[in-house]
Amino acid sequence: MKEDFLHYIWKLRKFDNLNLKTAQNESVTIIKTGDYLELAGPDFFNAHIKIGDQKWAGNVEIHLKSSDWYLHNHEKDPAYENVILHVVWENDTAIFREDNTEIPVLILKNYVSPEMVENYYKLLSPKTWISCEKQIQEIEEFVFKNWQERLFLERLERKSAFVYELLEETNQDWEAVLFCLLAKNFGLNTNGNSFLQIAKSLPFSIIRKESFEAESLEALLLGTAGLLDAEKEDIYFKDLKFKYFFLLHKYQLEKTHVDPVSFFKLRPDNFPTIRLSQLAGLYHKHQNLFSKIIALKSVKNVYELMNVSSADYWQNHYQFDKESPKKAKILSKSFLDLVIINSIIPIQFAYSSTIGESVIEDLIEFMNDVAPEKNAVVEKFNLYGIKSKNAFESQSLLELKNEYCNNKSCLKCAIGLELLKSN
Structure with a gap:
């Protein structure tokens, strides 16, 4: 048995309220059980209880055993001096206040069915x-x-x-917050933290400026992910690597190290190369994405807004230097459903809360x-x-x-x- 069961019984009076007696054989009438605040100190505050002929106002403490009073060191805490009734399941010892008066005890198990x-x-x-x-x-x-x-x-x-x-x-920048949320979501469970680190390490002001060039965004994302560190013969790889280091120099950025992204046990459509390219494509297509996300009211609207794919190169690649059968790498409906659940709905809720609107029914x-x-x-x-x-x-x-x-x-x-x- 746990104390929360006794709290439940006391709070809702799930016991026989008639003919209550203390362990000292005094009658007990409960006028008010008290307020259950779940704070430090006694369990129920401002209870009103009549014990014998005397009406008391004060606090109620509840324990499985009365000896728990000493186990929890309540005798050393002044907050417990105002306890007017000790409600217990088992009464195994008498409890005294600092002035040596005994605290009345109600043995609850005698009154619960x-x-x-x-x-x-x-x-x-x-x-x-x-x-x-x-x-x-x-x-x-x-x-x-x-x-x-x-x-x-x-x-x-x-x-x-x-x-x-x-x-x-992000200094109250909702667009930057959305970028971080979406990046984490695009990384799914496997690469979510790495993608979040990537998003945090790139000032969103730079994402804004470079959003008119999809390849520049992709270079920033893949480069920050460490996916452009190697030497490869692939022309697209070399172009992205050149753009990445050019942008580092342009914005005087230092190369950031994030947790390595993983390809292990992922379906190819979820490879970090594909997801980062799609994220770049999304921000290339929509320069003011936050206002559009906040305005979304239906799943259909999400599918229309986020109808983007990876760069053309990735239509027949999943990794650099390894050509694969051609396949459009669009954001699937099942993936976008996860984006709705983990990014769109939470940011709509948080934003509405900050401006004092309640949208829970709409959500x-x-x-x-x-x-x-x-x-x-x-x-x-x-x-x-x-x-x-x-x-x-x-x-x-x-x-x-x-x-x-x-x-x-x-x-x-x-x-x-x-x-x-x-x-």
Whole structure:
């Protein structure tokens, strides 16, 4: 058993409120349980409780065992001097204030039904992928949908934290922030951090100036990635290398070292050469990309806006000096769906928040038209009957699994609380 279960029971009064007695056999009437702030100090602040004939206003501390008071060194902390009631599951020792008066104790297990405890242990079974895997399908659709919206919002709030970090680093330049986000996204999991380092190491003012020449952008990106360091006979390679060192001299840039990009285990269409060329093509096609991204309202608009391909050279190459069958290297719809999920939606959310607008309903509608991700978590939920029809639902499930299920935070989860309540 964990203390958060006792917090849940106390906060929502999930116990027999009639005929409460302290361990000292005084009657207890709970007028107000107190505010659960989850801050340092006592668990519940400003509680109103009548003990015997005396009405008290103060704080409530909750422990599994009363001896935890000393285990946590509360006797040395002045913040606990105003505790009016010690709520415990087991009372194994008396607790005294500094003036030697004993703190009243309520033994909670005497007033909680055995069924509630049994259902709690059943919910937190340690041998399952998620605690509620056998019960999750029982949740009413209304409850589940509302919780998905909250999960999606929490996921966006966490993702936007990274956007705000970039905003500070770029001196509030939203175009530069978008460039960094897109670069990371274009690198996917394998090369995302390397591509982000590339984007950060190139002043976006230079990207703006050189955006009218796609080959110059490609030279900057590939050169910074270290992909132009070797000596090759390939004419296109030599042209890019010349342009790269010319641009270094032109803008008085020092050659930057970033984490090496990888080709290992990647599908050829995801090779860093192809993705960096496509990123260069995107910024060549759109000089004011941020305003266009913020204005996007549908998946169709994204596909139209980002209908770009790599440079002509890459139509029959994946690497320098190695010719391959000709194939157009356009940004696929499945790739652009990931761009929507990981770049477009987060930056729209963060930007709207900074200007005081709420667009969460619009973003949910947007994501309802995006295909769900295909990954192990989404597929596992599918096995338990929770199918994702779109990216809004799959993103919510990822947040649920990573932030709640993995941490066994069932008592902070609407699904867990609903199951406990219904039981």
